[in-house]
Amino acid sequence: MIRLISLLHFLTEFLSATRVEKNIHMLYDFITTHLGLMYELGGCFIGLALIVTVAATLISRFDRVPLEDALYLAFITALTVGFGDVSPKSRGARVVCVFLAFVGLILVGILVAIAVHALGIALEGRK
Numbered sequence: 001m002i003r004l005i006s007l008l009h010f011l012t013e014f015l016s017a018t019r020v021e022k023n024i025h026m027l028y029d030f031i032t033t034h035l036g037l038m039y040e041l042g043g044c045f046i047g048l049a050l051i052v053t054v055a056a057t058l059i060s061r062f063d064r065v066p067l068e069d070a071l072y073l074a075f076i077t078a079l080t081v082g083f084g085d086v087s088p089k090s091r092g093a094r095v096v097c098v099f100l101a102f103v104g105l106i107l108v109g110i111l112v113a114i115a116v117h118a119l120g121i122a123l124e125g126r127k
Helices: 002-016 020-063 067-078 091-126
Strands: none
16 A cells, blocks of 8 residues: 555656656656665565474474464464464474564564655655
8 A cells, every 4th residue: 555655656746747857866766765675575574484484394393283283373473463272382392483483573573664664755755
């Protein structure tokens, strides 16, 4: 939604500009700003997915549960949701979950910070 608002704002500014140089400069600024955010966001999502997958594999081996259940546990632990319906049984799985919760808290914080930054850019462009 934020990207859509930002894109619409950019297009209205781009179409209302009178000089060609100004249009090229605006297009360059828009692309470089949003590509940087997309790379940051994509890197966080890929990192989170990789960490959740590795943790789920370890949890599955430690607790001897199906990989689907371990993925579910790893996902809700990494996103700090913690429904309480599934919990690690073995000491090794508990250690993995503690590490996953810590790393998940950091990565979710980074994702929120990137989203707030994107919102700030979108709202700044509206002024």
